Amino acid sequence: MAEIAFRNVNKIYPNGFQAVHRLDLSIADGEFLVMVGPSGCGKSTTLRMLAGLETISSGDLLIAGHRVNDLHPRARNIAMVFQSYALYPHKTVQGNIEFPLRMARLPAAEVKTRALEVARMLELEPLLQRKPGLLSGGQRQRVAMARALVRDPVAFLMDEPLSNLDAKLRVQMRAEIAALQRRTGTTTVYVTHDQVEAMTMGDRVAVFKDGLLQQVDTPQQLFERPVNTFVAGFIGSPSMNLITARREPAGGGPVLVVAGERISLGKGMETRFNLTDADAERVVCLGLRPEDVVDPQLVGEDRRLHGRVALTELLGREQMVYLDLRDGTRLVARLHADRRLKAGEEIAVGIDPARLYLFQADGRALPYRQG
Amino acid sequence: MPLRTARTAPYLFLAPFVLSFLIFGAYPIIRSVMLSFYITSGPEAQHFVGLDNYLHLLQDPDFWTAVRNTATFALGSVLLQLPLSLGLALLLNRADIRGRNVFRFIFFSPNLMGLVFSALLFMLILAPRFGLLNAALHALFGLPSTTRWLSTPSLVMPALIMVALWLYTGFNMVYFLAALQAVDGELYEAATIDGAGRWAQFWHVTLPGIRPVLIFVVVLSTIGSFQLFELAFLLLGNSSGPDQAGLTIVMYLYQNGFLGGDLGYAAAIGWTLALMVLLLALVQLRITGTGKEAR
Amino acid sequence: MRRLVVYMLLVLFALLCLVPIAWLVASAFKANADFHVYPVVPPVDRLTLANFTSLFTQMPFLRFMMNSFFVAGATVILQLFFSSLGGFALAKYDFAGKKAVMGVMLATMMIPGPVLLAPMYELIYHMGLIDSHLGLIVPGMVNVFGMFLFRQSMLSVPDEMLQAARIDGCNEFQIFWHVVMPVSRPIVGAFCLIAFMGTWNSFLWPQIILQSSDRFTLPIGLNQMIGVYEADYGAMMAGTLLAVLPVVVLFFLLQKEFIAGLTKGAVKG
Ligand SMILES: Nc1ncnc2c1ncn2[C@@H]1O[C@H](COP(=O)(O)OP(=O)(O)O)[C@@H](O)[C@H]1O
Ligand SMILES: [Mg+2]
Numbered sequence: 030m031a032e033i034a035f036r037n038v039n040k041i042y043p044n045g046f047q048a049v050h051r052l053d054l055s056i057a058d059g060e061f062l063v064m065v066g067p068s069g070c071g072k073s074t075t076l077r078m079l080a081g082l083e084t085i086s087s088g089d090l091l092i093a094g095h096r097v098n099d100l101h102p103r104a105r106n107i108a109m110v111f112q113s114y115a116l117y118p119h120k121t122v123q124g125n126i127e128f129p130l131r132m133a134r135l136p137a138a139e140v141k142t143r144a145l146e147v148a149r150m151l152e153l154e155p156l157l158q159r160k161p162g163l164l165s166g167g168q169r170q171r172v173a174m175a176r177a178l179v180r181d182p183v184a185f186l187m188d189e190p191l192s193n194l195d196a197k198l199r200v201q202m203r204a205e206i207a208a209l210q211r212r213t214g215t216t217t218v219y220v221t222h223d224q225v226e227a228m229t230m231g232d233r234v235a236v237f238k239d240g241l242l243q244q245v246d247t248p249q250q251l252f253e254r255p256v257n258t259f260v261a262g263f264i265g266s267p268s269m270n271l272i273t274a275r276r277e278p279a280g281g282g283p284v285l286v287v288a289g290e291r292i293s294l295g296k297g298m299e300t301r302f303n304l305t306d307a308d309a310e311r312v313v314c315l316g317l318r319p320e321d322v323v324d325p326q327l328v329g330e331d332r333r334l335h336g337r338v339a340l341t342e343l344l345g346r347e348q349m350v351y352l353d354l355r356d357g358t359r360l361v362a363r364l365h366a367d368r369r370l371k372a373g374e375e376i377a378v379g380i381d382p383a384r385l386y387l388f389q390a391d392g393r394a395l396p397y398r399q400g
Numbered sequence: 401m402p403l404r405t406a407r408t409a410p411y412l413f414l415a416p417f418v419l420s421f422l423i424f425g426a427y428p429i430i431r432s433v434m435l436s437f438y439i440t441s442g443p444e445a446q447h448f449v450g451l452d453n454y455l456h457l458l459q460d461p462d463f464w465t466a467v468r469n470t471a472t473f474a475l476g477s478v479l480l481q482l483p484l485s486l487g488l489a490l491l492l493n494r495a496d497i498r499g500r501n502v503f504r505f506i507f508f509s510p511n512l513m514g515l516v517f518s519a520l521l522f523m524l525i526l527a528p529r530f531g532l533l534n535a536a537l538h539a540l541f542g543l544p545s546t547t548r549w550l551s552t553p554s555l556v557m558p559a560l561i562m563v564a565l566w567l568y569t570g571f572n573m574v575y576f577l578a579a580l581q582a583v584d585g586e587l588y589e590a591a592t593i594d595g596a597g598r599w600a601q602f603w604h605v606t607l608p609g610i611r612p613v614l615i616f617v618v619v620l621s622t623i624g625s626f627q628l629f630e631l632a633f634l635l636l637g638n639s640s641g642p643d644q645a646g647l648t649i650v651m652y653l654y655q656n657g658f659l660g661g662d663l664g665y666a667a668a669i670g671w672t673l674a675l676m677v678l679l680l681a682l683v684q685l686r687i688t689g690t691g692k693e694a695r
Numbered sequence: 696m697r698r699l700v701v702y703m704l705l706v707l708f709a710l711l712c713l714v715p716i717a718w719l720v721a722s723a724f725k726a727n728a729d730f731h732v733y734p735v736v737p738p739v740d741r742l743t744l745a746n747f748t749s750l751f752t753q754m755p756f757l758r759f760m761m762n763s764f765f766v767a768g769a770t771v772i773l774q775l776f777f778s779s780l781g782g783f784a785l786a787k788y789d790f791a792g793k794k795a796v797m798g799v800m801l802a803t804m805m806i807p808g809p810v811l812l813a814p815m816y817e818l819i820y821h822m823g824l825i826d827s828h829l830g831l832i833v834p835g836m837v838n839v840f841g842m843f844l845f846r847q848s849m850l851s852v853p854d855e856m857l858q859a860a861r862i863d864g865c866n867e868f869q870i871f872w873h874v875v876m877p878v879s880r881p882i883v884g885a886f887c888l889i890a891f892m893g894t895w896n897s898f899l900w901p902q903i904i905l906q907s908s909d910r911f912t913l914p915i916g917l918n919q920m921i922g923v924y925e926a927d928y929g930a931m932m933a934g935t936l937l938a939v940l941p942v943v944v945l946f947f948l949l950q951k952e953f954i955a956g957l958t959k960g961a962v963k964g
Contacts, residue, residue, distance in 0.1 A: 043789075082858045103864040115859035119877040128873075132864030176863070409867035410788035417781030417842060418796065424815070424834045425803055431814035443820040488708060491701050506709045509716065512946055513939050514896035516914040520935045521719050523921070524928055532718045535734035545734075570712060627807055630898045634918055650809045650899075658903050663813040670810035677807055 031058050031093045031183040031216055033079065038088035040074050040240075048074040050240045052088070056184075061210050061217045062245075063231030065224055066263070071240040072220040076186050079218065081105050092183060103132070108177035109186040112193065114169045116161040116176075123148070123157040126175045133180075147179040150209075167198045178209070184216040191226065203230060224264050228252070236260050253301070258392045261316050267349065269386065270360050274315040284331075287315055287380075288354035293331040294382045302387055302395045312395065316386030319349065322362035328379035336360060338374045352378065436667035443663065453668035463669070465644050466652040467676075469557065473648070474625035476561040477568070482618060485569050489576035490606075504577065507570030515567065519634035522563045526550055526635070550635055556645035560631055568621070575617050576610065583609035615688050619681050626677050629654065649673050722932035723747075730928050746933035756934055758909055759916035764941075766831050766901075766912055767894040774838040774890050775883065782845025783871050787857060800839045809899075816903055826906040835894060841886055848882040849875060884949040892942055913938045 033056040040049035048071045056062045064072045077083040078090060081102035089096050097105055108129070116125050123144055130140040148154050151171045161169055170190060177185055190206070191199045207230045210217045221227055227234045228248040235245040236259075244256045255261035261269050274285045274292075283294045283304060294300060325333050336352040339359070348366040353359060362378055370376060387395045436453055438446045457463050488507060492500055510518065525532040526549040537543040549559040587605045596604060607614070629650035632640065638659065640647035649669065657666025718735070724742040725733070733741070750756040784790075785797060815834055824830035852875055860870045876883065898914045905911055911919060917934050920927070 077858075080858075080862055082861065101866070102858075102861040103866060107862060109859070109862045111855045111859055113853060113855045115853065115855040117856065117860075117874055117878070119880065129863040132869065132873075176859075180863075407790070410784035410790045410793075413780045413784035413788075413867075413871070414796065417777045417837070420777065420836045421800070421839070424818075424837050425839065426799070428811045428814040428818060429803060429806060431817065432810050435813050435817070443817045488705070491705055494698075494701060496698055497701065497705075503705055503709060506712050510712055512892075512942050513716070514892060514942060516896045516898045517917075517935050517939050520917055520921075520931065521715060524722065524932065525715055525718065530730045530734045530928075532715065532734065539735075566712070566715065569708075623807065627809060629809075633902075634898075653809055653812065654899070654903075657813050658816070663817060666813040667810070670807070670813065674807050674810050678805070 032056065032091075033184060033216065033218075034089075034091040035075070035079075036089040036091065038075075038078065038090060039086045040071070040078060040083065041086040048240050049078070052242055054235060054242060054245060056216060056218060058216055059214045061207070061219065061230065061232045063219045063221060063227040063234045064237060065221055065227035065234055066237030066243075068222050070237040072222075072237055073188055074240075075237070076109075076188055076218060076220050079184075080107055080109050080186055106180070106183045107186060108180050108182035108184070110170075110173045110177050110188070110190045112189040114161075114173040114190075114193075116169060116172055118161055121158050121160055122153060122164070122172050122175075125161065125172055126153075126179050129176060129180045143179055144175075147175045150178070151175045166194055167202070170194060170202060174206070174209070178213065182215065184218060185210070185213075187217070187219045189221055190219075191221075192223075199226075206230065225266060228264065234264075236263060238263075254394070254397045255316075255386065256394055258314060258316065258388050258394075261386055261388070261394070265318055267319050267361060267363070270317045270319065271388070272315050272317070272354075272358055272360065274312055274387075276310055276312050285312065285315060288334060288336075288356045288358045288360075290334050290355060291331065292334070292380050292382075293329075294385075300382045300385060300387070301398055303398045304387075304395070311389045312387045313390045314388040314392075316388060317360075317380065317384070319361045319363040321381065321384035322360070322364065323379040323381050323384075324365075325377040325379040328381060332380045332382070333377045334360065334380060335375065335377050338370045338372050338376060340372060341370050343369070350376075352376070432667045432670060435664050436671055438664035440661070440663045442661045446664070449664075453665050454672070457665075457668055457672060462644065462647065463649075463652060466647045466649045469644075469646065470626055470628060470648045472557050473560055473564070473628050474622055476557065477564045477625045478618065478621050480561065480565055481569050481572060482621065484565070485572035485617075486576050486614075488569070488573045489580055490602075492573070492577055493580040504570075504574060507573050509570070510567050511571045513567075515630050516634065518563065518567050519631050522559075522566075523550075523635055526559055550646075551642050553641070553643040553645040556636070556641045560628070560635065560646065563631060563635075564625075572617050572621065575613055579610035579613035580606065611688075615685070618688075619684050622680055622684065623677050626673065626680070719932055719936055722929065723936040725929055725932070727927060727929045743929075746929035747937075749927070750930050750933050750937070754920060754930065754934075755908065755911075755916070756937075759911050759913045760937070762828065762910060762916075763895060763913040763938075766828050767891055769828075769832045770835040770894045771887055771890045773832065773836045774841055775886060777836055778838050778841035778886070779845045779876065779879070779883070780871065781842045782847075783849050783875055785842070786846045786849035787852070787854070787875075800842065804839050804843075812899070812903065815900075819904060825904060826910060827904075828910060830904045831897070831901055831912075834900075835897075838890060841890060844886055845879070845882065848879055852878055888945055888949045891945055895942055 035052045035054045038049060038052040039047065041047045052075065064075060066072055074083060078085050081097070081100060081104075085098045090098050092105065117128065120128065126144045126147060127140050130143060135143075145154070145157075148157055151174060153168070153171055153175055156164060156168060156172075161172065164172065170193075173190065177187075187206075191202050194202060203226060206219075219227075219230060228251070231248060233245055233247055234251055236243040236251065238259050244251060244260050246254070251260060251264050255264060258271055262271055272287055274287045277284045277286050277291065285292045285294060294304065334354055336354040338350055339353050340351040342349040343366060344363075346366055347363055348369065350362045350364050350370055351359060352362060360378070364370075364378075389395060437448060437450055439449050439453070440446045491497070492503055497503075513521070524530075528534060528546050528548050531549075533549070534543075534545040534547055537547070538545040547555070549555045583606060587609070588601060591601045591605050627650055628648045632646040632648050632651055633654070636646040638655070640651055640655070650673070653666045653669040653673070656662050656669065721736045721742075722730070723746055724744070725737050726741065726743050726745060729737045729741055785793060819825060819830045819834065822830075822833075824833065856874060856878070857870050860874045865873060896914065897912075898918075901912050901915050905915055908916070908919065913934075917931065917938060920934065921931060
């Protein structure tokens with residue numbers, strides 16, 4: 030129906046800056062796709078090209094199989110929620126919601142019913158006659174949503190729609206938007222710099238960096254099988270530890286040298302990788318999420334790292350431990366807090382090969398095991 | 401900005417303005433330069449004379465009378481109006497003043513009357529015998545009620561300056577008041593803590609704070625004063641008053657161009673006026689040091 | 696104590712501002728014979744409406760008024776449309792030649808108006824518009840100051856609002872008409888007031904262009920009346936009073952527009 034596809038799309042701004050590089054991305058009909066990445070990575074640019082607010086320098090943008098590069102936004106039938114909400118200050122809430130329908134020259138009666146319907150869905154009925162200036166941030170956000178929802182658009186675009194709300198409201202609206210999308214089934218492209226938002230809301234998540242699409246996958250796949258160190262470090266909170274490592278040739282399975290200590294990976298079956306000897310040669314970096322650091326008692330002597338506690342932060346039942354390993358490398362571990370650690374204390378931590386991520390010199394992950 | 405429609409849109413939006421500007425703004429400017437090299441008799445008959453109009457102007461005693469009168473008016477207006485405007489604005493800006501908006505409106509109200517209708521009103525106010533001014537001066541100070549303000553050469557300019565004072569003082573005050581209100585209040589607090597008295601505060605906080613507006617008003621008032629016409633024309637008529645006491649530059653332009661029919665000479669007067677105004681503005685900006693900052 | 700002095704100064708100046716206006720009002724109701732008898736204010740029972748009657752029955756005052764309304768109305772509407780649209784283009788679009796356009800306009804603003812009188816007269820003469828209202832309206836369409844006023848104010852309309860309108864199905868002109876103009880209401884009001892006062896009080900150009908008394912605008916007409924109806928001071932003051940009223944009314948109507956901070960709170964949380 031309304032599949033959206035970027036085909037080798039580039040965006041070069043008039044000042045010569047290339048904000049998007051060779052983007053290939055397909056979004057299925059009805060899908061909730063989240064674009065995430067650090068600020069300035071080209072998410073908004075991509076979204077705005079899709080909306081028709083920004084020209085496409087080269088490549089094709091297809092909606093339902095038609096090339097729409099040169100269509101004015103009004104001809105694309107796309108709805109968008111802006112970060113600033115961009116409500117019309119001179120119109121009432123109702124006027125704002127009705128505006129897209131009026132511009133589409135729908136009959137007055139239908140305009141009214143549809144606006145009321147959406148207002149009811151978003152619990153805006155009591156506010157219909159107010160002007161945006163008199164609404165709270167959350168209410169304005171809803172009006173912006175309503176103005177987009179009322180149209181029955183091909184796709185629903187949102188550029189950081191929650192970033193102007195306070196933390197509590199943000200969590201609440203996150204769930205509401207996701208639920209709303211499931212209900213309407215409208216293709217949605219959602220931009221955020223917040224990976225938690227991305228992981229909790231999206232059917233799939235597209236991770237961008239410096240104008241390059243890094244990986245598009247389900248949240249679970251992103252988490253478990255990041256394609257490179259950037260995605261690995263960006264997804265998940267707190268961030269994954271990325272530590273230099275080197276393969277040491279030895280019998281009885283591959284062994285990594287990490288911070289001057291030897292970690293045995295076992296026969297390879299224990300990791301999430303298809304670890305042939307050839308692959309293991311290429312390992313230069315080891316990824317370990319803080320929560321994946323285990324009690325040294327649970328693993329053998331050959332799977333431990335030692336270090337000195339630099340700092341700890343208590344998080345209720347757990348503690349974040351900042352550990353300086355033998356060669357000074359910093360390792361962050363999330364450990365149980367039944368024994369509070371003190372700065373300066375020497376401790377050992379355990380490494381479970383099954384939870385390791387392994388990366389090559391160019392930052393790419395080693396091939397993951399199938400299935 | 402995307403897309404073909406959005407690329408052509410600004411040109412379409414600007415087109416009506418630019419077209420009419422070209423016809424009624426740009427063309428007349430160029431044409432005016434050319435005209436000033438001709439002697440004309442009405443719009444049809446023209447005779448090229450090169451720079452003769454300008455050379456003649458420099459030796460034209462009537463023109464210099466006009467310049468002298470205009471300069472007197474400008475000097476008198478600016479020197480009286482602006483200090484008074486600023487003073488009123490300072491009074492109104494005091495924190496302990498109530499009814500600020502009412503005063504501001506009253507001070508502004510002469511401006512609502514407009515130049516032309518004020519002139520018509522003052523024609524009667526300045527009239528001997530039954531005029532309000534003479535009546536008031538007679539009642540308050542026992543002065544004779546027969547003073548002929550507009551037919552005594554030495555009183556013509558003071559009268560014009562007075563009317564302008566009435567008209568524009570409140571108007572300028574509105575600018576000053578807005579500027580004063582925009583000065584950051586914390587600066588005064590800081591200055592007070594630093595031990596600055598009232599006068600020091602005015603000198604070191606207020607004046608620098610309103611400086612851009614001050615310069616703007618000074619320059620605009622001067623430029624405006626040099627284009628004095630309506631007031632003199634309405635109060636004194638075509639004849640520009642006794643002994644040409646009310647002859648202004650624009651009035652002289654009008655007389656030559658539209659009573660005498662020499663559009664070329666009128667254009668030359670116009671450009672000479674433009675040049676004088678430009679030089680004056682530059683001098684004022686130089687004195688106030690505005691140019692230096694821009695660099 | 697000091698405060699009292701301040702108030703006294705303020706009130707004194709307020710009186711100086713108001714007394715001439717009050718005298719205008721009183722004179723408008725003063726019989727011509729009473730001007731010499733009561734130079735300040737006549738007793739209440741001597742006030743009369745005769746001046747207004749003669750204004751409308753014996754003099755073409757109504758004609759002047761209609762002419763003024765027509766010329767000012769047409770000029771303001773044309774100026775408003777051209778200036779706001781042009782200002783919008785300069786504020787919210789990037790296009791080749793934008794800098795040049797603005798530079799040229801700014802430069803011409805420096806040139807004093809009287810410079811243009813002679814060539815403009817020639818131009819209007821050749822267009823056959825001497826002694827016509829069009830001869831007043833047409834050259835008055837261009838208001839460079841107004842265009843910069845609109846540009847300046849429209850710069851602060853958020854881009855996202857325009858983009859939202861684009862997404863909501865507006866073409867570029869509809870963005871201007873349905874979003875930018877309504878949002879700019881305060882500046883539109885201010886502009887209308889300034890432009891109206893400008894044309895309503897315009898004297899020199901009409902004085903040059905108009906010849907037949909049935910085309911006169913109020914300033915020209917009233918000034919002419921002094922010569923024709925010598926010493927009818929009462930009618931003159933009545934006429935002046937009526938001539939000033941539209942500006943005053945407009946001022947009070949549009950005063951709200953300055954105050955209403957319409958854009959406030961429409962963008963951001
Ligand atoms: N109009 C523009 N001209 C030039 N560079 C731009 C423009 N808009 C954005 N950029 C640059 O393009 C990059 C991507 O911007 P954007 O898509 O807004 O990033 P984000 O991912 O934070 O939404 C940034 O480096 C930004 O500075
Ligand atoms: Mg962005």
